[in-house]
Amino acid sequence: MVMTPAAERTVFVVDDDAAALDSLVMLLRSDGLxxxxxxxxxxxxEALTRDARGCVISDVRMPGMDGVQLLKTLKARQCILPVIVITGHADVTVAVQAMKAGAAEFIQKPFESELILxxxxxxxxxxxxxxxxxxxxxxxxxxxxxxxxxxxxxLNLIMDGASNKVIAATLAISPRTVEIYRANVMSKMRADSLSDLIRMTLSSGAA
Amino acid sequence: MVMTPAAERTVFVVDDDAAALDSLVMLLRSDGLxxxxxxxxxxxxEALTRDARGCVISDVRMPGMDGVQLLKTLKARQCILPVIVITGHADVTVAVQAMKAGAAEFIQKPFESELILxxxxxxxxxxxxxxxxxxxxxxxxxxxxxxxxxxxxxLNLIMDGASNKVIAATLAISPRTVEIYRANVMSKMRADSLSDLIRMTLSSGAA
DNA sequence: TCGGGCTTAGGGGATAGTACCTAGGTAGTG
DNA sequence: CACTACCTAGGTACTATCCCCTAAGCCCGA
Structure with missing residues (x-):
């Protein structure tokens, strides 16, 4: 799957100050973004889709939902877009809250064009x-x-290190039947070895 | 191994201001810490040992090594003590640096006794x-x-999902010998199943 | 009602791993 | 030189897992 980075990756800019928003959008566009x-x-x-790629730049102080709330909402939605938070006011408390909420960066206005890029x-x-x-x-x-x-x-019992015999006893079914489920698990998970299966399952966080 | 929490867990306080240091130490002691x-x-x-338990409270601005440098040094040493950074100056840049360096908290002086506790x-x-x-x-x-x-x-080849036969071919030794190493690995790692071994090894970060 | 997916299960054979036995060579240490 | 640790490897037997065959009962939607 070939993709054009500029077309695939979007820099979402959120700012209630129209002038600041425009100038930032302009700056980003002039850099080929x-x-x-x-x-x-x-x-x-509302406009954000789950498959969005790129990053977010958001102002902190906005009417309605502020930048930190937005950040928390994105994290709650398991959005993986990095968020750069910008602020016009030197507020340490807000900066700390933003960073603890998972902001990638927190910068103060005015900032150098080179820095934000x-x-x-x-x-x-x-x-x-x-x-x-x-x-x-x-x-x-x-x-x-x-x-x-x-x-x-x-699968869970395999992850616990149980043998087919133990699994059979636990589920009160025949060891033969366990073999069938085990084979199904291996093929459905597309694992070609036990360590594959375990690594996959662990890394998915579904332990 | 029974331990007295108060005796085991130390709150390391670092501040060049003797008065502030004393009052913070006093406050913590009065709370049973x-x-x-x-x-x-x-x-x-210099005083910090590898087996130290508890947490660190450090001022930012200090002669010599500052709070953020200290934080980075601790992380570089793989120290797992959480660090609370305190500052007397509302400097957003420093706050962001501290949080990015892994500070657990970043608070400004003056702070409520209840908050720090x-x-x-x-x-x-x-x-x-x-x-x-x-x-x-x-x-x-x-x-x-x-x-x-x-x-x-x-062990590495087992982690890759290789069978004894494949391992033997890879290492150009007899499958029989591989069986012996495999058995040694299982017993030395004290794993009582293959999934045990894989989970252990993965979670140790030695992938 | 019929087909499909899920669960269940037996037989039999191939392949893989474990557990016990033995034992030779090499390299470093006291 | 003996002792220990490491790497090597064969035999044999048992267990575990995998792969093929078949096939029954259950439930649900078309």
Missing amino acids: NPSGFSSAGTFL RLVRACLEENDDAVDASARRNRVLSRIDSLTARERQV | NPSGFSSAGTFL RLVRACLEENDDAVDASARRNRVLSRIDSLTARERQV
């Missing part, structure tokens, strides 16, 4: 890695989802 | 969990360390 401006957190969240480029790279990791994770998760209830039970 | 004061990052780092208690709990995780990790790491060169190679 693909910015998309929003005047409020709400309109941005450098941070955006770093965030885009970070997001590329996160997208890869997330895709891997989702692939495994969807495979686990395709397992039947029994197969999932068997 | 076990504080230990240092007037510089250097003297603290609450944060310290949270950090102590956080450290308890981190100590447990670190102990588990070190136990596994020391077991890996007890493996011979060949046994380690076999």
Whole structure:
């Protein structure tokens, strides 16, 4: 799957100050990036799709939902876009809250054009890695989802290190039947070895 | 191993301002905690042992090594003590740097006694969990360390999902010999199943 | 009602791993 | 020189897992 980075990766800019928003969008575009401006957190969240790639730049102080709330909302939605928070007021408390909420960067206005561009480029790279990791994770998760209830039970017992005999005793079924579920688990998970299966399952966080 | 929390867990306080240091130490002691004061990052780092438990409270602005440098030094030493950074100056840049360097909290002077005590208690709990995780990790790491060169190679190939036959071909030795190394690995790692072995090894970070 | 998916299970054979036995060569240490 | 640790490897037997065959009962939607 070939993709044009500029077309695929969007820099979502959220700022209620129209002038600041425009100038930032302009700056990003002039650097060959693909910015998309929003005047409020709400309109941005509505427009945001799950498969979005790129990063977010948000002002802190905005009517309605502020930048930190937006950040928390994004994290709650398991959004993996890095967020650069910008502020016009030197408020340490807000900065700390933003960083604890998972902001990638927190910078004060006015900032150098070069600085924001450098941070955006770093965030885009970070997001590329996160997208890869997330895709891997989702692939495994969807495979686990395709397992039947029994197969999932068997997977859990395999993860616990139980042998087929033990699994059979635990589930009160024949060892033969366990073998079948085990084979199904291996093929549905597309694991070609036990260590593969375990690594996949562990890394998906579904322990 | 029974331990008295107050005696085991130390709150390391680093501040070049003797009056502030004393009052903070006093406050912590009055709350039943076990504080230990240092007037510089250097003297603290010298006194710090690897098995220390508790947390750190450090001022930012200090002659010699400042709070953020101290924080980075601790992280570089893989120290798992949570660090609460306190500052007398509302400097957003420093706050962001501290948070990015892994500070647990960043608060401004003057602060409420109740606030710092609450944060310290949270950090102590956080450290308890981190100590447990670190102990588990070190136990596994020391077991890996007890493996011979060949046994380690076999472990790596097992982690890759290779069968004994494949391992034998890879190392150009007899499958029989691989079986022996494999058995040694299982017993030295004290794993009672393959999934045990894989989970242990993965969680130790020695992938 | 019929097909499909889920759960259940037996037989039999191939392949893989474990557990016991033995034992030779090499390299470093006291 | 003896002792220890490491790497090497064969035999044999047992257990575990995997892979092929078949096939029944259950429930649900078309």
